Amino acid sequence: MVEHLGDIFGEQRALAAGRAFVDLSEREVIAVTGADRLSWIDSLTSQSLARLQPGESAETLLLDPSGRIEYAARVIDDGETTWLLMDAGTGAGFAAFLERMRFMLRVEVADRSAEYATIGMLGAREPAADAVSTLRRDADAPLGQRLLDVSAAPNGVPLVWNDPWTAVQPGGHQYARGAHPGADWSYREVLVERTRLGELADAPQAGTLALEALRIAAWRPRAATELDATAIPHEFDWLRSAVHLAKGCYRGQETVAKVHNLGHPPRRLVLLHLDGSDEVLPAAGDELRLGRPQDDGTVVGRITASARHYELGPIALALVKRSADPASELTVVADAGLVPATQELIVPPDAGAEVEVPRIPRLGAVRR
Incomplete structure (x- = not known):
């Protein structure tokens, strides 16, 4: 790991530009085999995975009952095994949960x-190109x-x-409005046998800080940085x-549907443009207050990740209270x-409340 x-x-x-890769070999890899693997993971998590084809990519979330x-897992299936790519420190816990849920399934x-090991890179992407053909056609084809x-x-x-x-995936929904920087986020991960990592020793490499800056600019959430004990999608x-809104029941599905259809998420992710006049770069967990520094305003959120782009x-990503004025300086x-x-x-x-519920007149009310 190199920063x-x-x-x-x-x-x-x-x-x-696709001319360098990032060594992410601290990330974890879980493999699920057996004839029931896709329908089983589909029944437990938020994304529709039952018909995932060999070579296709997906992302899914495991929610608690609330x-x-x-x-959060990045998902590939190769026709015999479903591979779950996990952030460091999360693979063992997810695997333990899956073990407890096996019952009599195959x-x-x-x-x-x-x-x-996991290798990360970006690069040019053609519409409808699959991951493998895209990798061959990158701006820097040799890499x-x-x-x-x-x-x-x-x-x-x-x-x-x-x-x-x-792009918004089938069954998904986007709250962000207007042009989305994710449209240019041509990120992919490649699994490499650890015994072969030495073959990339002379290939152009970038540090993890470079990837973090590009991820933040793309508004891309990540489990290791954005999540806390109360986070909802x-x-x-x-x-x-990572969520299919019409695929049927899974753990936590009731909350997903209720907040999306009738309510509002209590917090919201924002991109922060930080004052660059000095060398101070906030750290994850730093508090956010309303107003300018001299205002001593109320605390409305926290930093989740920051970088110099x-x-x-x-820049930084931050979670703030829904009630925080979007026009206010922080x-x-x-x-x-x-x-x-x-x-x-x-x-x-105003994200959420996608379904308009008709008002029912009070008993005895007179219409005029």
Whole structure:
């Protein structure tokens, strides 16, 4: 794991153009085999996976009975095995949950993190191109082909995951309005046998800070950074890629439907443009207050991730209360000082309440 190699902005440019990869080998990999694997995971999680075809990519969330997010998984199926790509520190817990839910089904769950490493990259993407052909046609074709050459394919299908964040998925819903930066988010992950990582030693590489800056600019939520104990999908616009609103019952589905159809998420994700006049970069968990630094306003949220972007400057993702005025300036309370910030809406305050419920007249009321 390398945060940067000495040229943070240069690494971002190279990564965005498909000329560099990121070593994400601390991330975890869970494999599920057996004839019932897809219908079983479909019944437990938020995305429609029962008909996932070999080589297709998806994203799904495991919710608790109250609709709060417990785990997020990036999903590939190769026709024999469903591969769950997980953030570091989350794979073992998800695998343990799946083990408890096996009952008499034809499924087997295994943690394959010790065998497979995750490599991340971005690059040019053609409409309707699958993950493998896209990798071959990247702006820097030699790197894309090289990653494809070392990608794991234990059952004959290269394990290449294309991030569905690039568009609203079937059955999903987007709260963000207007142009969405996710449309240009051409991110993918490739699974590589750890014994073959050395074959990429001389390939162009970027650090994890470069990937983080590009992810934040794309408004892309991630389990390891954005989630806390009370997070629900609506707060991050995660219905866009990881939730199917019409697929039927799964754990937490009642909350998903109720908030989307009748209510509003209590918090909302925003992109913050930070004052770049000094070198203070907020950390995850730093408080957000309403108003300018001299106002000493009330606390309305917290930073989830921050970075210095090669075009946008200092930016951050933050969760704020739904009631916080979208037009208000905010102040980040960082250890090194107070940082002024302006909001860019991702999830608007009126997100949700998609179904208009007719008012029923009170008994005895007289119509005029």
